[in-house]
Amino acid sequence: xxxxxxxxxxxxxxxPFFAARKVYRPEDFFRLxxxxxxxxxxxxxxxxLERTMQKGDANHFLQTWLFFSLLAQVLSQEIDYRDFLQNxxxxxxxxxxxxxxxxxxxxxxTAVEEGMSRxxxxxxxxxxxxxxxxxxxxxxHCSYQRLDRNHHPLEDRDLWKKDNPxxxxxxxxxxxxxxxxxxxxxxxxxxMMPHLEGHFRFWRDPRVEEKRWGCxxxxxxxxxxxxxxxxxxxxxxAMMPSVSIVYYCSSMASRTQRSxxxxxxxxxxxxxxxxxxxxxxEIIKAIEEGKTPLVTWGSSGLxxxxxxxxxxxxxxxGVLSHAWEEEILDCGKxxxxxxxxxxxxxxxxxxxxxxxxxxQNRRDSLSFKxxxxxxxxxxxxxxxxxxxxxxxxxxxxxxxxxVVLVWQRxxxxxxxxxxxxxxxxxxxxxTSNWASRLxxxxxxxxxxxxxxxxxxxxRNTIGINELRSARDRARRDPNDxxxxxxxxxxxxxxxxxxxxxxxxxxxxxxWLAVQFREVLEPQDEALIxxxxxxxxxxxxxxxxxxxxxxxxxxxxRMVKLLDLLDSTPGLGIPxxxxxxxxxxxSNAISETKGxxxxxxxxxxxQLHDYPLFRPAQQSASIGKWGLLVQFPGLILHWPKDPVAxxxxxxxxxxxxxxxxxxxxxxxxxxWETFWANEVCTQDETFIxxxxxxxxxxxxxxxLVQSKGVLSQGEVRWVKTLCRVWIRLEANPDIIxxxxxxxxxxxxxxxxxERLGDQQRWCIDGGEE
Numbered sequence: 001x002x003x004x005x006x007x008x009x010x011x012x013x014x015x016p017f018f019a020a021r022k023v024y025r026p027e028d029f030f031r032l033x034x035x036x037x038x039x040x041x042x043x044x045x046x047x048x049l050e051r052t053m054q055k056g057d058a059n060h061f062l063q064t065w066l067f068f069s070l071l072a073q074v075l076s077q078e079i080d081y082r083d084f085l086q087n088x089x090x091x092x093x094x095x096x097x098x099x100x101x102x103x104x105x106x107x108x109x110t111a112v113e114e115g116m117s118r119x120x121x122x123x124x125x126x127x128x129x130x131x132x133x134x135x136x137x138x139x140x141h142c143s144y145q146r147l148d149r150n151h152h153p154l155e156d157r158d159l160w161k162k163d164n165p166x167x168x169x170x171x172x173x174x175x176x177x178x179x180x181x182x183x184x185x186x187x188x189x190x191x192m193m194p195h196l197e198g199h200f201r202f203w204r205d206p207r208v209e210e211k212r213w214g215c216x217x218x219x220x221x222x223x224x225x226x227x228x229x230x231x232x233x234x235x236x237x238a239m240m241p242s243v244s245i246v247y248y249c250s251s252m253a254s255r256t257q258r259s260x261x262x263x264x265x266x267x268x269x270x271x272x273x274x275x276x277x278x279x280x281x282e283i284i285k286a287i288e289e290g291k292t293p294l295v296t297w298g299s300s301g302l303x304x305x306x307x308x309x310x311x312x313x314x315x316x317x318g319v320l321s322h323a324w325e326e327e328i329l330d331c332g333k334x335x336x337x338x339x340x341x342x343x344x345x346x347x348x349x350x351x352x353x354x355x356x357x358x359x360q361n362r363r364d365s366l367s368f369k370x371x372x373x374x375x376x377x378x379x380x381x382x383x384x385x386x387x388x389x390x391x392x393x394x395x396x397x398x399x400x401x402x403v404v405l406v407w408q409r410x411x412x413x414x415x416x417x418x419x420x421x422x423x424x425x426x427x428x429x430x431t432s433n434w435a436s437r438l439x440x441x442x443x444x445x446x447x448x449x450x451x452x453x454x455x456x457x458x459r460n461t462i463g464i465n466e467l468r469s470a471r472d473r474a475r476r477d478p479n480d481x482x483x484x485x486x487x488x489x490x491x492x493x494x495x496x497x498x499x500x501x502x503x504x505x506x507x508x509x510x511w512l513a514v515q516f517r518e519v520l521e522p523q524d525e526a527l528i529x530x531x532x533x534x535x536x537x538x539x540x541x542x543x544x545x546x547x548x549x550x551x552x553x554x555x556x557r558m559v560k561l562l563d564l565l566d567s568t569p570g571l572g573i574p575x576x577x578x579x580x581x582x583x584x585x586s587n588a589i590s591e592t593k594g595x596x597x598x599x600x601x602x603x604x605x606q607l608h609d610y611p612l613f614r615p616a617q618q619s620a621s622i623g624k625w626g627l628l629v630q631f632p633g634l635i636l637h638w639p640k641d642p643v644a645x646x647x648x649x650x651x652x653x654x655x656x657x658x659x660x661x662x663x664x665x666x667x668x669x670x671w672e673t674f675w676a677n678e679v680c681t682q683d684e685t686f687i688x689x690x691x692x693x694x695x696x697x698x699x700x701x702x703l704v705q706s707k708g709v710l711s712q713g714e715v716r717w718v719k720t721l722c723r724v725w726i727r728l729e730a731n732p733d734i735i736x737x738x739x740x741x742x743x744x745x746x747x748x749x750x751x752x753e754r755l756g757d758q759q760r761w762c763i764d765g766g767e768e
Contacts, residue, residue, distance in 0.1 A: 003097045010251020015092040015173045019063040029073035048141035055169045073130040076123045101188045108190040142175040143214025172218040179213035179243040219250040227254035235516040245488045259409040264328045269346035276302040277342040284386045293379045294372035297352040309396045318355035318373035318403040321443040388541025398446035406454040408434040416456040422470030423482045423489045438519040508612040526557035535564040556591045572619030574612035575629040579700045596766030597627045626765040632692040634752030646671040651751040659729040717762040
């Protein structure tokens, strides 16, 4: 994989050369399977390799088909195996791939200048078909399961999507190379959409194509070797938009190995470094008056002053952002026990000098000294009431700060890398403890983009804008070493960037942005979400008693957050909340009764982009009997005999030509037990669809059971049974088998009658 940069802190794997040594032609991609005994192309994609195939033959076939033949088909040119063979050790290399891709882009762009010819349209179509088929095979048969859909840790041998020993025995480096090549080709394809204007009913915009090529066995093994646990592997695979980027960072040590805990002294620091603090009473008084305390360090030691940030527009100040869990600022405990709200002198000196330097650069004034700054360890009160007001103030603090400086333990002990390696720097930030904490979400969303900086050793810093510039350079320049992984240059997730740019779909984007963040105290989650979403945090903070269990406080606060969303213009409760994973609020306490449709936490570590605001711009509403939503659906007609598997097909048209493939997510409950206890009753059952026309991409739905009707029959009141995944079945052989089964069994029919887009539902909240 020489067309990609070398993995961080690692080396490139040597991919064995298994393929036939010949010149490959474009037509080989669709012909080769038949030559190897796979007469039915659809069945090959659906079922994978024959179980009796020898390991060597399997590696040979897949590299021949999904590397060389795919490359020839997509580039529409002959490919000589010698351009990719490292003779010295019989391995595969990609040193010439970049030049091939650039020549291909120039050729296609030149050819289209006078209009897209019939031949060019055919090339584009066949390349699209080949990429779709290759991606489907690799992600289905050469990949591990996505961990966000698997709530029960399994051994590696059980993580394959199909229990096929041939797939499990495939060379992990070879299958990695297939996924990386596919992603590279998909990304490098010349943009032909401007030349297809008026023909969009046939052509699919590449921007909406599925781009994930699975989860690499090789990358998983690398991460496990480097100390990653299952949760961290899941986080990395979810954060990184491609196998190529996961590969790039999979050789790094885990977060646990890269950072420790305990106070971090700054150079120069003398023995017996003193600690300093501000009295809580003065801080609380200032906050109660609506003012924000800011501190300075000078010849007189630690001083502070209260500012009204809503009025004092000229004040230039800094903010320190850090992850409490790293204990960088830890210099002792108080009686709670908790942080004693003191800071080491060396840290205060370093912050003062850094903020002075950075604000002077912004002001272009060398005479400006003692820039005031805000640090939560000194300026955030511990008492519940004032703390809520202080958290509300944090929105203004981050938004109006001249500099928001990130302290992350590993980076503070690391020299700043060269500008040419800014994307590597960004990956170290993205995979750090700081980037994984929920509290730091506020800085990421609310801080000014030209104000965010990350600190390194010797008071060096890098700005988020510098990281963005490096990303944009890599994207534009095909000769940039990071060109094929330019998306690794996003300082934050795409959903976080979207939150910064627009208030539209704010709840949806917040859900996506926080998935793989963590919070030490569960009762803090609703506070932070409320701060990011812009609701009054004081109303959430005051809920809960000192000796009350944290999880109980968290549940009560989550209900309050939902009520605030429901009553706040521009926010609202998204209808798609009903499709979110299990782990709902229970009826165990009075405050949460009737909220059984709501997630108990937003930190569910999900990769899937759930359609929270579908239909577009439509919010749900809280009713007496549950949550009121509007979605299309299906009335299910089950066969007389039990459905044998959690995977089944239903016909949705009288002519039996249209079928949906359904996979039920029973949350780990055995299907036979689930069927007997939940489905096999006299009550009518439905599937609530998140979209009226599922296609070749999996969509989420909800299997529900009738509890009656409301509003004179206009609203169907239902109880949730489980979530289901739905897609249109496109394999004609499977459809033929389904139709034949209907003809032969008669009373074994399973079909669904459609309910329109305007169908209203009341999702039972569990309160009788």
